[in-house]
Every structure is written in structure tokens, then in C-alpha cells.
Amino acid sequence: xxxxxxxxxxxxxxxxxxxxxxxxxxxxxxxxxxxxxxxxxxxxxxxxxxxxxxxxxxxxxxxxxxxxxxxxxxxxxxxxxxxxxxxxxxxxxxxxxxxxxxxxxxxxxxxxxxxxxxxxxxxxxxxxxxxxxxxxxxxxxxxxxxxxxxxxxxxxxxxxxxxxxxxxxxxxxxxxxxxxxxxxxxxxxxxxxxxxxxxxxxxxxxxxxxxxxxxxxxxxxxxxxxxxxxxxxxxxxxxxxxxxxxxxxxxxxxxxxxxxxxxxxxxxxxxxxxxxxxxxxxxxxxxxxxxxxxxxxxxxxxxxxxxxxxxxxxxxxxxxxxxxxxxxxxxxxxxxxxxxxxxxxxxxxxxxxxxxxxxxxxxxxxxx
Ligand code: ZN
Ligand code: ZN
Ligand code: ZN
Numbered sequence: 001x002x003x004x005x006x007x008x009x010x011x012x013x014x015x016x017x018x019x020x021x022x023x024x025x026x027x028x029x030x031x032x033x034x035x036x037x038x039x040x041x042x043x044x045x046x047x048x049x050x051x052x053x054x055x056x057x058x059x060x061x062x063x064x065x066x067x068x069x070x071x072x073x074x075x076x077x078x079x080x081x082x083x084x085x086x087x088x089x090x091x092x093x094x095x096x097x098x099x100x101x102x103x104x105x106x107x108x109x110x111x112x113x114x115x116x117x118x119x120x121x122x123x124x125x126x127x128x129x130x131x132x133x134x135x136x137x138x139x140x141x142x143x144x145x146x147x148x149x150x151x152x153x154x155x156x157x158x159x160x161x162x163x164x165x166x167x168x169x170x171x172x173x174x175x176x177x178x179x180x181x182x183x184x185x186x187x188x189x190x191x192x193x194x195x196x197x198x199x200x201x202x203x204x205x206x207x208x209x210x211x212x213x214x215x216x217x218x219x220x221x222x223x224x225x226x227x228x229x230x231x232x233x234x235x236x237x238x239x240x241x242x243x244x245x246x247x248x249x250x251x252x253x254x255x256x257x258x259x260x261x262x263x264x265x266x267x268x269x270x271x272x273x274x275x276x277x278x279x280x281x282x283x284x285x286x287x288x289x290x291x292x293x294x295x296x297x298x299x300x301x302x303x304x305x306x307x308x309x310x311x312x313x314x315x316x317x318x319x320x321x322x323x324x325x326x327x328x329x330x331x332x333x334x335x336x337x338x339x340x341x342x343x344x345x346x347x348x349x350x351x352x353x354x355x356x357x358x359x360x361x362x363x364x365x366x367x368x
Contacts, residue, residue, distance in 0.1 A: 019095035021048040026103030043084035134323040142227025147356035149183035150235035158364035169193040169206035185223030192220040199339030213368035238343035243368035260284040268353040274316035299327035320348040
């Protein structure tokens with residue numbers, strides 16, 4: 001698998017005139033070699049020349065973490081008193097164009113530019129994103145497993161199994177996190193819990209606010225679950241519950257959101273430009289009078305990263321292809337009052353979308 005990915009990126013390097021690919025911290029490195037660099041101050045860098053074999057520069061004390069894959073890369077360790085930039089410079093050699101991982105610490109890029117003044121540096125994502133954003137069958141199954149685990153937590157929330165009234169948002173957030181782990185995630189990436197007017201802030205930070213009867217509670221949570229190649233894949237789901245009977249204006253707005261989100265999921269098929277998927281739902285929400293209350297893009301790609309290409313946003317003309325995996329998460333936010341969002345993870349198919357999220361899509365009503 002890693003050999004295949006390496007072959008494919010090398011083919012792109014030929015087409016793009018890139019001599020060497022440099023990957024450090026971030027999601028590109030594990031995608032191509034199965035190793036995730038520690039996001040610390042010591043340099044880890046996979047150097048992939050277009051024609052020569054790849055070498056992984058790694059601090060000696062972190063080398064024991066590396067799963068050796070001699071068919072993919074050679075390991076080159078450096079000691080505390082060595083200069084890893086010098087090591088990298090030696091491997092980059094006579095390259096004139098280098099593509100460097102977008103998440104590489106800026107400090108290392110500045111140092112490399114200093115010792116390699118004639119090398120032109122480009123963003124590695126120009127090469128890695130086109131490969132990473134199309135998920136193969138094993139990756140889709142990894143995303144499906146992560147989505148299913150998050151679904152089970154959402155189902156518990158919707159069934160009223162997670163106490164809400166009288167608890168703080170932070171307490172509920174912690175419980176969502178514990179449940180994500182209990183359902184098999186290795187890591188919790190976020191667990192937004194926003195009650196009442198706080199739900200009008202899409203990325204609300206759960207706090208000491210106590211949840212009361214008569215309120216809507218928006219929960220948006222996800223984590224990372226071990227997947228194909230030993231690399232983790234992300235889940236991400238948003239569901240809203242209402243404590244007691246909701247006022248008609250909220251039920252009506254939810255109905256608009258529900259229909260818009262379903263239309264966007266249905267539009268997630270190959271050949272459809274990303275912006276078109278955004279427009280389909282935005283038009284319906286605007287038609288209902290909430291155009292100014294849908295204040296963010298429709299969604300983001302998802303894979304080994306919680307947010308990656310492709311972005312489902314106005315202006316993104318990229319056409320969906322089978323294997324594109326992304327969120328569909330429109331929202332309606334009324335500042336000072338309430339907010340609603342509904343989020344699924346969808347994989348574009350040839351003529352039908354594969355919706356990985358199966359938790360009930362309705363506004364769950366919980367006795368309070
Ligand atoms: Zn978000
Ligand atoms: Zn989310
Ligand atoms: Zn999301």
C-alpha cells in the first residue's frame with residue numbers, strides 16, 4: 001500500500017517537475033510511510049527524491065517508534081549534537097525544485113532555504129492532496145467504522161441516555177469524549193456542546209453553562225479511530241436535541257435544515273462541482289428566510305485529518321469524484337437565541353452518495 005502511494009506521488013512529481021518531496025509533521029507523512037512524526041522541536045523528515053529511494057531522517061531517541069518498512073524507506077537517525085538540516089541538505093543534494101509538507105515547522109523551512117538558496121520550494125499539498133482526497137475502498141471502510149462508532153454515541157444522546165438537564169456543557173462534552181473512546185476511538189478530537197443561545201456560535205467552547213429544560217442542545221463531536229495501514233481515520237457528527245417541547249419556530253427552522261441537508265447529501269455524486277453541493281442547500285435555507293443565518297461553508301473533506309480537501313464551499317469548482325469523502329453540515333444560527341446544525345459524513349459515488357452517518361436525522365425530543 002505505501003509502495004503504491006509512493007509510486008503514485010513520484011509519478012506526480014515527474015509531471016509537476018518536482019525533484020524532491022519533503023514530509024515532516026502532519027498527515028502526509030503517515031499516509032505515505034505509516035509513521036507519524038512527533039510534533040516537537042527535533043526534525044523528522046522523509047526525503048523522497050524522484051528517482052532515488054526515500055530516507056526518513058529521525059532523532060535517535062524517537063527511532064524506536066518507527067515501524068521499519070525497508071521497501072518504502074531507509075531510516076537515518078541523528079544524535080543530539082548532529083545538525084539535522086545538514087543531513088537533509090545532503091539528501092536534497094542537487095535538486096532545484098522541492099515540495100515541502102504544508103505543516104512542516106516554518107523554522108525548518110527557513111533553515112533549509114538558508115542552506116539551499118537556489119532551491120525553489122513549493123507546497124507538498126499540490127502533490128499529496130490530489131492523492132489523499134480520493135479514498136480507496138479500505139479507507140472508506142475505515143471512515144465507515146469511525147462514523148459508526150460516533151453514531152452509537154449520537155444514538156445514546158438522542159435516546160436520552162446521556163443526562164443533560166442540570167449538567168454543564170463541559171460535563172456533557174467530557175462524557176461524549178469518554179463514550180467516543182469507549183466505542184473504539186483512540187483519540188477525541190473535539191466535543192462541542194452548546195446549549196440554548198450558545199448554539200448560535202458554531203465553534204462554541206463548552207463551558208460552565210448549566211443546561212436547562214426548554215433548550216436546544218447542539219452536540220458536534222468526533223475522534224480518530226485506527227484504520228487501514230495502522231493510520232487513524234476521523235469521525236465527525238452533529239446532532240441537536242431539544243429538552244421538552246420545542247417552540248414552532250424552532251421546529252420549522254429544523255425542518256428547513258433537515259430538507260436542505262438531505263438535498264445536499266443527495267447532490268453528492270461524481271461530476272457535481274463542490275460549490276454546487278453548497279448552493280443546493282443554501283438556496284433552500286435562503287428561500288426560507290435564513291440565508292443570513294447560515295454563516296459557514298457546507299463542509300470539509302475528512303480522512304486522516306478532521307478537516308482536509310475538498311472543501312464544500314462557494315468558489316470551489318472541483319468536481320466530485322467517487323471516493324471523495326466530506327462532511328455535509330449546514331446550520332442556522334440566530335444570535336442570542338438558538339442554533340441548529342446537522343452533520344453527516346458522505347462519500348461521493350458514481351450515481352448515489354454513500355452516507356456513512358446513520359444516526360437519526362430528526363430533532364430528538366427529550367423529556368425534561
Ligand atoms: Zn466545525
Ligand atoms: Zn462536526
Ligand atoms: Zn465537520
